[in-house]
Amino acid sequence: MSVKGLFNDYRDYLTMLDDEDIRDFVGAVDWFLNQRNLEAVRVPGVRHMQGLDQYSSGHELRLVNSLLAELDTVQWMRIYSEDEVGSEFHENWGYLELLGGRGHFDSSQRAGGFYLQGPNQNYKSHKHVAEELFIPLTEGSLWMRDNGEFVEHPVGEVIVHESNEVHSMRTNDKPLLALWMWRDGDLMQKPEF
Numbered sequence: 086m087s088v089k090g091l092f093n094d095y096r097d098y099l100t101m102l103d104d105e106d107i108r109d110f111v112g113a114v115d116w117f118l119n120q121r122n123l124e125a126v127r128v129p130g131v132r133h134m135q136g137l138d139q140y141s142s143g144h145e146l147r148l149v150n151s152l153l154a155e156l157d158t159v160q161w162m163r164i165y166s167e168d169e170v171g172s173e174f175h176e177n178w179g180y181l182e183l184l185g186g187r188g189h190f191d192s193s194q195r196a197g198g199f200y201l202q203g204p205n206q207n208y209k210s211h212k213h214v215a216e217e218l219f220i221p222l223t224e225g226s227l228w229m230r231d232n233g234e235f236v237e238h239p240v241g242e243v244i245v246h247e248s249n250e251v252h253s254m255r256t257n258d259k260p261l262l263a264l265w266m267w268r269d270g271d272l273m274q275k276p277e278f
Contacts, residue, residue, distance in 0.1 A: 087155070087158070088120070088155060088158055088159060088183075088189050089120065090151070090155075091151050091152060091154075091155045091159070091183065092120075092183050092184070092189065092190055094147065094148055094151040095148065095151075095183055095197070095198070095264070096116050098144060098145075098147075098148050098264070099111050099264075099266075101144070102144075102243075104243050106218065106243045106245050107218065107243060110195075110216075110218045110245075110266055110268060111195075111266070113194070114192075114194060114195055115192075115194060118184060118190035118191055118192050119190065119191045120189060120190050120191075121188070121189055121190065121191055123159075123160045123189055124160060125157055125158050125159060125160060126159075126160045126161055126162070127156070127157075127161055128161045128162070128163050128178075128179035129176045129177070129179075130161075130163075130176065130177045130178045130179040130201055130202070130203055131156060131161055131179060131201065133177065133201060133202075133203040133204070133260035134152070134153060134156060134201065134260075134262070137149060137153070137223055137260060137262055138150055138153065140223040140224045140225065140240075140259050140260075141222055141223050141224070141240055141262075142240060143240070143241065144241070145220075145221075145222040145223075145240050145241050146222075148222055148264065149222050149223070149262060152181075152199055152262070159181050159189065160181065160182075160189065161179040161180070161181050161201075162179060162180055162181070162182065162187070163175065163178065163179050163180075164180075164275050164276075165275075169278070170209070173206070174206055174207070174208070177202065177203030177204075177206050178200075178201060178202045178203060178206065178208065179201050180198060180199065180200045180201065180265070181198040181199045181201075182196060182197070182198045183197060183198040183199070184196065184197050184198070185197065185198075185267070185272055185273070186272055186273045187273065193272070194268070195266055195267065195268050195272070196215070196266070196267040196272040196273070197264070197265055197266035197267065198264075198265060199222075199262060199263070199264060199265070200219070200261070200262070200263045200264075200265045201260065201261070201262050202226075202254060202256050202260060202261040203256065203260050204256050204257065204258050204259055204260050205256060205257065205258065206255070206256050207253065207254075207255045207256075208253055208254045208255070209253060209278060210229070210232065210251050210252065210253045210278065211251070211252065211253070211276040211277060211278050212249045212250060212251050212252070212276065212277055213248075213249070213267075213270070213271075213274050213275075213276040213277065214248050214249060214269075214270030214271055214274055215248065215267035215268060215269055215270040215271065215272055215274060216245065216246065216247055216248050216267065216268050216269050216270070217245065217246040217252075217265065217266070217267050218243065218244070218245050218246075218265065218266045218267075218268075219243075219244040219245075219246070219263045219264070219265050220241060220242065220243055220244070220263060220264040220265075221238050221239070221240055221241070221242060221244075221261065221262075221263045222240060222241075222262045222263055222264060223240060223259065223260065223261055223262045223263075224239065224240050224259065225237070225256065225257055225258070225259040225261070226238060226254060226255070226256055226259075226261040226263070227254070227255040227256070227257070228244055228252070228253075228254055228255075229252060229253040229254075229255070230246060230250055230251070230252045231250060231251060231252075232251055235253075235255055248269065248270060
């Protein structure tokens with residue numbers, strides 16, 4: 086495959102789902118984007134991708150396998166320093182921007198890609214101006230919003246965070262891989278704790 090193939094699988098997954106929130110997020114997206122020639126980068130947390138397919142199923146598993154096939158061709162990122170999130174979290178997470186201002190495909194409309202968080206990690210409460218859509222591609226993740234309780238969301242469930250809504254993600258014994266997309270607001274904003 087290729088990064089273009091991964092992008093097409095990402096697009097196809099989102100556009101095939103019959104969900105009002107997803108249609109609202111992607112309905113106006115121009116999928117004909119210019120591809121950037123980005124250097125492949127692995128962050129330490131990518132080691133948690135090994136065997137991740139065992140925690141997925143259905144259409145989500147196809148997307149997980151598509152990403153697994155491209156691990157050596159994509160650019161993983163981290164936006165926080167070790168001082169901001171602690172050394173343990175810093176070494177156990179990362180994200181991939183397929184489309185957006187720094188992504189493999191240039192877009193000013195949306196930013197999106199994949200989010201990875203290792204087992205037994207807590208992405209502390211944060212917020213950002215952009216609205217956010219998440220879809221867990223693996224089982225076992227816990228999600229919190231508005232400083233409420235952590236709730237497990239199954240594979241394929243759509244989670245939307247409104248602009249400036251405080252939220253957090255926690256993992257237990259399994260890593261989390263999720264599809265994400267941002268819209269509206271500053272699509273390159275660093276989330277605030």
